[in-house]
Amino acid sequence: MTTFLQQISLLALLTLGGCDSTKKEQVVYKDYDLGKPDKFNMPESLFEISGITLNQGNPDTVYAIQDEDGRLYRLGWDEPKQLNVKFSKKGDYEDVTIIKNNVYVLKSNGVIYNFPLTEAVFEEVEQIREIKKILPKGEYEGMFGDETSGKIYILCKNCEQDNAKRSITGYIIEPNKDSSQIAGQFSINVEEIKAITGKVERGFRPSGLAKNPLTNDFYIISAVNKLMVVTDSQWKVKEAYALNGNQFIQPEGIAFDKQGNLYISNEGDDLFSGSILKFKKISR
Template identity: 80%
Template sequence: MTTFLQQLGMLAMLGFSLGGCDSTKKEQVIYKDYNLDEPDKFNMPESLFEISGIALKQGNPDTLYAIQDEDGRVYRLGWDHPKQLNAKFSKKGDYEDVTILKSSVFILKSNGVMFSFPLSEAVYEEVEQIREYKKILPKGEYEGMFGDEASGKIYVLCKNCEQDNSKSSVTGYIFEPDKDSTQATGTFAINVDQIKAITGKVERGFRPSGLAKNPLTNDWYIISAVNKMMIVTDSEWKVKEAYTLNGNTFIQPEGITFDKQGNLYISNEGDDLFSGNILKFKKMGR
């Protein structure tokens, strides 16, 4: 026969169990605008196994532009059509990101060197009107770049630079190609303490690998393959959200972009078990 004290013990254990469930629910990540657990996946052909940056022309999803971090080529693909076409713009090197601004293609090399050529030349096997920008960025390692159609500016974010302490701040640089300037016309910074206030997973520093602006909100989305994280900032670079990325879904997230409907695209470099891919996340509520 169950005693009164035994019943109290059972109730206490039940209460602890229910409390544990509530705690677990609180720890679950609720994605504000995108369900990052349910992507539409596009596996890349072998030529894009090491895909890094991706871009769309004025947010048009009909053609995806991509680069990989070994060949100096810009690739063009239709969604879910593995056959690719490409245009050679330079020799082999460590190319990290691509963006399209107005009628030009811009490519970022890991050492901060940039290349540009007319978008109209992307349909040829080899680009002729190539321009190379050297010594326009401080010495360091760069992976993220975004061309903003609205402002006509290019934003480049440092991954690992001597002038930064990635445990406290990460610097970005702004260029205005229309002014034909080879020097940055402005800077911005990501305050790592603001990320720490949301998640403690940046104790060793924040190392971004890509950035893009959401056309519906003007918020900045910044991904990090090293930290397995995506952060969201407002238009003034104040950190609003920080999400841990599931390593089973995000193998090595390197590139990020949006289409004009606000759908989010993230590219992942392949590994020993999986091919490279691009993941598409539909804007929730659509």
């Protein structure tokens, strides 16, 4: 039989636990309530959506790719009908970005496909350019294009030069018509992520990258680790959010609009369709 003192002790523990939970939620949901998205279910053609972007932060049109078909898709928010343009044959396409009215699509092997955004309205791209042999051999999934500087940031997911339990390398590319080249590189210290969350025991494997236009912080998502990591402009880790696997089925793409609202795309599975989740910036 439970004594009166045991009941009091149990109540005290529950109360303390509730306080800790509240405190944790205040940290996790600092800028976005990750538990209350506006959900946009994808049409069947984007079941395996792998990357998303917005042109100059304009939320009217979402540009997306999926990881098997060489097509760029265009969608109005919450509109099931999609339009698309074919830019290449079937392959493993992981991310997309638009800068200076140019589309850049990242293939998992590090090859980048480039074509003018004006060609997105046709059935097939004519002015296609492949940027090859710039990045070291490896597997790449996350890419962000900076409209202001014109530079492209690309993150390794699995590269020989990295130890995913210690650091992840990223590359800065200056794309141009004549000869694109690496303009610099950076690294993310995985130990800084571990200091916040223990969910990187097997190494950090990023799958998407974007920059918050209101703070200039970089946001990195990892489908493998079910994490969203926030760094400052110098790539020092500031925050790490655990993502609920029931909601974030397979988070692969990430983007921001010019109001600072956050978008995360998820590939589908046996039970759920692909989706894009929109999180409104919390006003303060």
